[in-house]
Amino acid sequence: MQLTISEALKWASSQLETISDSASLDAEVMLLHVINKPRSYIYTWPEKSLGSAHISEFKQMLAKRLRGNPIAHIVGEREFWSLPFRVNATTLIPRPDTEILVETALNLPLAANARVLDLGTGTGAIALSLAHERNEWKVCAIDKVDEAVALAIENRINLKLEQVDVFQSDWFDSVECYDFNLIVSNPPYIDEEDEHLSQGDVRFEPKSALTAPLKGFADLFHIADCARDYLAPGGYLLLEHGYQQAIELRDKLIELGYENVATVRDFGSNDRCTLGRWPR
Numbered sequence: 001m002q003l004t005i006s007e008a009l010k011w012a013s014s015q016l017e018t019i020s021d022s023a024s025l026d027a028e029v030m031l032l033h034v035i036n037k038p039r040s041y042i043y044t045w046p047e048k049s050l051g052s053a054h055i056s057e058f059k060q061m062l063a064k065r066l067r068g069n070p071i072a073h074i075v076g077e078r079e080f081w082s083l084p085f086r087v088n089a090t091t092l093i094p095r096p097d098t099e100i101l102v103e104t105a106l107n108l109p110l111a112a113n114a115r116v117l118d119l120g121t122g123t124g125a126i127a128l129s130l131a132h133e134r135n136e137w138k139v140c141a142i143d144k145v146d147e148a149v150a151l152a153i154e155n156r157i158n159l160k161l162e163q164v165d166v167f168q169s170d171w172f173d174s175v176e177c178y179d180f181n182l183i184v185s186n187p188p189y190i191d192e193e194d195e196h197l198s199q200g201d202v203r204f205e206p207k208s209a210l211t212a213p214l215k216g217f218a219d220l221f222h223i224a225d226c227a228r229d230y231l232a233p234g235g236y237l238l239l240e241h242g243y244q245q246a247i248e249l250r251d252k253l254i255e256l257g258y259e260n261v262a263t264v265r266d267f268g269s270n271d272r273c274t275l276g277r278w279p280r
Contacts, residue, residue, distance in 0.1 A: 003055055005031065006046035012062050019066060026071055030061040033075040081129035085155050090147035091122035092209045097266045098186055101240050101273045102129045104264050108236055108275075110181050112136050117230070119171060119185035119223060120144070122209065124152030124164070126184060131161045140177070142169040145209075171219075172226050179232040186240040187219040188212040216242060220249055224256055224276075231278040238275040246271035 003011070009027045016023035032039060034057045035050070050058070064074050072078040072093040077086055080094035081102055087093055105116075105126075114134070118127035118141045127141035141164055143149050152166045169175055192211045212218040220239055227237045237258065241249055246263040253261045258276030266272035 003050050004047050005035075005042050005050065008050055008055070008058060009042065012058070015062060016065060019068065026065060027062075029071055029075060030065065031058055033077075034058045034061065078123075080123075080125045081132070083125075083129060083132060083159060085123045085125050085128075086151065086158065087123055088147075088151060090145060091143075091151060092186075094123055094125040097268070097270075097272055098126065098240060099129075100264060100266045101184065101186060101238060102126060102133075104273060104275065105130055105182060105184055105238055106133055108182065108238075110137075110236075113138065114181040115177065115179060115232070116140070116182045116184065117175065117177070117180045118142070119183065120187050120209070120219075121152050121166065122148050122186075124155045124166065126186060127152070127164055127166075128155055128159055128161050130184075131164045132159065135163065138165075139163070140165045140167075140175070142167055142171075142175065144168070144170045171223065172230060175230060178230050179235075180230055181232055181235045182238065183223075183227045183231060183235070184238045185223055187223060189216045189220055189241045189245060191216045216245065217248065217252075220245070221252055224249075224253055224258075228256060228278060233278065233280040235278050236275055237278070238273060240273045241271075243270035243272065246274055249274045 008031060012027035013023045016026050020026050034054050061074050070093055072087045073089060077084055078094050081099055085094055114137050116130060116137050116139045121127050121141035121143045124141050127139050131137060131139045141152055146168055149166060149168045156164050156166055188209055188211050190211045220241055224237060250261050250263060253276040259279055261276040263271050263274045
């Protein structure tokens, strides 16, 4: 079977239309991974024929996508904050909405040598993106899952951000520093009974990284409570959460003694992260 680049993309897109809202983009991402070329290549050389090995690999990827596997898992990579992160099934796939968490953190009035802790780092996307922008920050990234720690370390090495300290810890259990200027986290916050858990990419992601008891609030509340012992006076806590959880989370932070509590919306105008400042 001989196919040109344009024919392969058209054929794959037509196959994917019934299961993907981004069929054309999915096809492009997979084909570019197979031929290891930049996106401009497929527009410059649409009539170039694909070799049999490339066609075979492309078909295998397409079959996985048709079964619902996330594109990020198929190609093993996802861009976040304009940086390439390797991904696998042991962690969440970094999502564009989480970039607002990074943006909010970078806009906080922190010192040039601020100490930062990322709880439940997964791929390391948040911690490494912050370190990429603020190379003098002292960033620690932790995760409970050994495989996630290994993946975050792999991304740290690939991105040449060796100054980030990555280690295993069940939330604060192995954290020995008690004067962080910023604690940030994208913890599990989905209700365990949420019907969306059986839809889309989340079907292929670890439930332990997605769901939490108390209608999704358990880990958010636990972090908010414990963080008070690990924040320096005037330090910030910044948490990602679901779009319907902002009011209750703000109330909890105020109850726990945080000041200047506020919620930030994501690029889709949904409440996405809430922050509070520990008193000086």
